[in-house]
Amino acid sequence: MLEIKDLHVSIDGKEILKGLSLNVKPGEIHAIMGPNGSGKSTLSSVIAGNEDYEVTKGSIFYKNENIEDLSAEERANRGIFMSFQYPVEIPGITVTNFIKTAINSNLKARGEKEMAANEMLKKIRDKANMLEIDSKFLSRSLNEGFSGGEKKRNEIFQMAMLEPSLAILDETDSGLDIDALRIVANGVNKIKSSSNAIVIITHYQRLLDHIIPDYVHVLQDGKIAKSGNKELALELEEKGYDWI
Amino acid sequence: MSLKEKMVSSFLAFELDTNINSPVHDIRSESIKDFEKIGFPGKKNEYWKYTPINKVLNDKLTVFKKKRHLIEFEKVKDFFVNGIESYKIVFIDGAYDPLWSNTTHKGVDICILSAILENKKYEGLINKYYNTITDKNESFSLLNSSFSKEGAFVHIPKNMELDKPIEIIHINSGGESSLMLQPRSLIILEKNSKAQILESHYSLVGENNKSPYSYPGFIDPLTNTLTEIHVEENANLDYYKIQNDLETTSLIDNTYINQKRDSEVSCHTFSFGGNIVRNNLNFYQNGENINSIMKGITILGGNQHTDHHTLVHHANPNCESYQEYKGIYNDNSTGVFNGRVLVDKIAQKINAFQQNNNLLVGEKSSVNTKPQLEIFADDVKCSHGCTIGQLDDSALFYLKTRGISEKEAKGLLTYAFANNVLENVKMQALKTKIKKIIANKIGVNLGFEL
Ligand SMILES: Nc1ncnc2c1ncn2[C@@H]1O[C@H](COP(=O)(O)OP(=O)(O)OP(=O)(O)O)[C@@H](O)[C@H]1O
Numbered sequence: 001m002l003e004i005k006d007l008h009v010s011i012d013g014k015e016i017l018k019g020l021s022l023n024v025k026p027g028e029i030h031a032i033m034g035p036n037g038s039g040k041s042t043l044s045s046v047i048a049g050n051e052d053y054e055v056t057k058g059s060i061f062y063k064n065e066n067i068e069d070l071s072a073e074e075r076a077n078r079g080i081f082m083s084f085q086y087p088v089e090i091p092g093i094t095v096t097n098f099i100k101t102a103i104n105s106n107l108k109a110r111g112e113k114e115m116a117a118n119e120m121l122k123k124i125r126d127k128a129n130m131l132e133i134d135s136k137f138l139s140r141s142l143n144e145g146f147s148g149g150e151k152k153r154n155e156i157f158q159m160a161m162l163e164p165s166l167a168i169l170d171e172t173d174s175g176l177d178i179d180a181l182r183i184v185a186n187g188v189n190k191i192k193s194s195s196n197a198i199v200i201i202t203h204y205q206r207l208l209d210h211i212i213p214d215y216v217h218v219l220q221d222g223k224i225a226k227s228g229n230k231e232l233a234l235e236l237e238e239k240g241y242d243w244i
Numbered sequence: 245m246s247l248k249e250k251m252v253s254s255f256l257a258f259e260l261d262t263n264i265n266s267p268v269h270d271i272r273s274e275s276i277k278d279f280e281k282i283g284f285p286g287k288k289n290e291y292w293k294y295t296p297i298n299k300v301l302n303d304k305l306t307v308f309k310k311k312r313h314l315i316e317f318e319k320v321k322d323f324f325v326n327g328i329e330s331y332k333i334v335f336i337d338g339a340y341d342p343l344w345s346n347t348t349h350k351g352v353d354i355c356i357l358s359a360i361l362e363n364k365k366y367e368g369l370i371n372k373y374y375n376t377i378t379d380k381n382e383s384f385s386l387l388n389s390s391f392s393k394e395g396a397f398v399h400i401p402k403n404m405e406l407d408k409p410i411e412i413i414h415i416n417s418g419g420e421s422s423l424m425l426q427p428r429s430l431i432i433l434e435k436n437s438k439a440q441i442l443e444s445h446y447s448l449v450g451e452n453n454k455s456p457y458s459y460p461g462f463i464d465p466l467t468n469t470l471t472e473i474h475v476e477e478n479a480n481l482d483y484y485k486i487q488n489d490l491e492t493t494s495l496i497d498n499t500y501i502n503q504k505r506d507s508e509v510s511c512h513t514f515s516f517g518g519n520i521v522r523n524n525l526n527f528y529q530n531g532e533n534i535n536s537i538m539k540g541i542t543i544l545g546g547n548q549h550t551d552h553h554t555l556v557h558h559a560n561p562n563c564e565s566y567q568e569y570k571g572i573y574n575d576n577s578t579g580v581f582n583g584r585v586l587v588d589k590i591a592q593k594i595n596a597f598q599q600n601n602n603l604l605v606g607e608k609s610s611v612n613t614k615p616q617l618e619i620f621a622d623d624v625k626c627s628h629g630c631t632i633g634q635l636d637d638s639a640l641f642y643l644k645t646r647g648i649s650e651k652e653a654k655g656l657l658t659y660a661f662a663n664n665v666l667e668n669v670k671m672q673a674l675k676t677k678i679k680k681i682i683a684n685k686i687g688v689n690l691g692f693e694l
């Protein structure tokens with residue numbers, strides 16, 4: 001699904017990722033942990049296609065295709081999704097209208113016809129129910145004035161609607177209260193299948209109690225410093241990053 | 245002969261063809277005299293600093309129309325708001341067009357000014373209201389008052405809530421070169437009455453977005469319109485303006501609104517095109533507990549220019565005013581927002597809000613925005629703000645990561661930028677119409693119902 005080889009990434013001449021490799025297969029869940037500023041969000045932005053970052057070396061293959069030259073929207077059209085650590089507020093577009101536009105844009109890009117209005121409505125209702133999102137919430141402006149937790153829940157709502165093949169969740173758990181964490185985690189588990197893959201970026205073990213990862217990686221100083229199974233997360237929680 | 249001299253000498257010829265016994269003729273004569281004194285705004289005129297009005301004051305302009313131009317309905321049907329019942333007052337090149345109009349005198353007057361000015365029955369009303377609140381030092385208002393003869397007349401009696409909206413539509417046929425039109429409207433809402441009025445300006449479009457009859461040397465029309473609105477106690481008016489002209493036609497729009505106690509007026513101005521469009525929107529608050537709302541969306545492209553000059557004169561305590569203008573400037577287009585708020589010494593407990601946000605899309609686009617607060621009372625709340633910027637890159641990226649193309653994402657964000665100004669548009673059909681025009685202007689095919 002995702003094959004990253006020796007990835008070097010810079011921004012404004014400063015190298016942030018320094019030879020990162022990662023291999024994610026369909027059906028897998030990977031967790032990436034690591035200290036602040038180690039490059040986790042940089043990695044997710046680069047995979048999503050943020051052109052502010054410069055890839056100086058290495059490659060990213062997605063579904064066996066080098067995506068270097070693909071724009072962010074083309075990557076999304078092919079099934080890459082990123083849940084933002086800091087979702088952007090967009091006044092003037094409601095959540096509903098936004099998601100409708102997004103879904104139909106993806107369908108159009110894939111050469112399929114637009115989703116019928118009633119089908120769309122049903123899907124929106126189902127996914128909102130799954131994530132226990134109030135319908136009033138859907139007619140508000142996108143992320144505008146949303147609480148931290150509401151923004152994160154809304155990101156997962158979009159993921160549920162768009163049904164990506166590869167989802168990168170950048171600190172989706174931060175800002176969520178205990179109940180919300182459970183609801184969102186359950187949602188993610190329902191979306192999960194043998195044909196898609198999820199990369200979870202987190203600082204805390206507790207999310208991984210709900211969404212069990214197949215692999216846990218430690219990103220340190222722009223590289224994967226250590227990889228292991230879910231036990232590694234527990235160990236990190238206990239000992240911190242210094243011992244690596 | 246300069247245009248000023250030409251206008252002054254035209255007045256004599258104009259009188260020959262006009263009923264000089266009309267109660268307003270003295271006003272005309274006074275006005276042309278005053279106009280002769282001050283002429284058109286000079287280059288140093290602060291009020292016109294950022295709007296090169298002289299560019300369109302061509303010596304060849306004339307107030308006399310040579311012929312009548314017939315237009316097929318097919319060409320103008322989109323100028324109306326579809327799907328609603330309405331009263332209609334339609335003018336083609338300044339002349340009343342009875343064919344597409346729907347006027348009335350049954351319990352309420354919705355008709356043309358020329359009929360009223362000639363009718364003894366209305367003399368009282370005319371004396372009480374006509375030309376009482378216009379600025380006697382403003383060149384274009386004076387010029388309009390000099391040649392005023394035709395326009396809309398609306399008189400809503402006491403306690404009436406008008407059953408349907410009124411559409412006042414001005415159409416430029418483009419059938420004649422060098423026309424300077426002077427439409428004049430008078431609108432009166434008596435005590436406790438309520439109405440919705442839409443005033444729009446359109447031009448027929450031919451090839452290359454020019455006037456359909458254009459030829460080399462053709463001089464596009466300049467419309468110098470003046471609307472006087474009197475809103476009595478506890479009356480409520482929703483006024484909407486659509487200015488969607490050709491890139492070659494120009495418009496000077498003077499609107500004067502006098503509000504009495506407990507009244508509320510909201511005025512939305514949708515400026516979607518014209519060579520030079522100048523709006524002078526003046527609110528006078530003559531009583532307590534008055535609310536004045538001004539909102540606007542301007543979307544321009546090419547070399548178009550739009551100027552919004554607003555004035556709210558808070559002359560009494562416990563009143564409010566609210567201004568929110570948004571501008572989107574593509575290509576080389578330019579804009580001006582000048583919001584003047586005048587608070588008299590006795591006008592305590594005023595709440596005046598003003599906001600002007602601009603999006604410069606075109607690399608050569610620009611906007612001049614200026615709040616002009618003159619506050620002489622000490623217990624007031626006045627706030628103002630303005631922004632000039634581009635689309636937010638992080639918002640653009642966010643939309644793109646959801647699979648929305650760059651072009652559509654830009655369109656959507658631009659649309660979102662303007663969208664909230666429409667919140668208070670109460671006429672649903674109009675809202676839909678405006679949203680469609682906006683989507684069209686921005687070039688985005690919105691994937692959802694409007
Ligand atoms: N535009 C930028 N210009 C300069 N430095 C940047 C820029 N963006 C990110 N960085 C730097 O890159 C480094 C990695 O940032 P990144 O956001 O990827 O870290 P992170 O691992 O996600 O941290 P956190 O756990 O705090 O979210 C940081 O040192 C950050 O300051």
Ligand SMILES: [Mg+2]
Pocket residue numbers: 040041042085170171
């Ligand atoms: Mg981060």
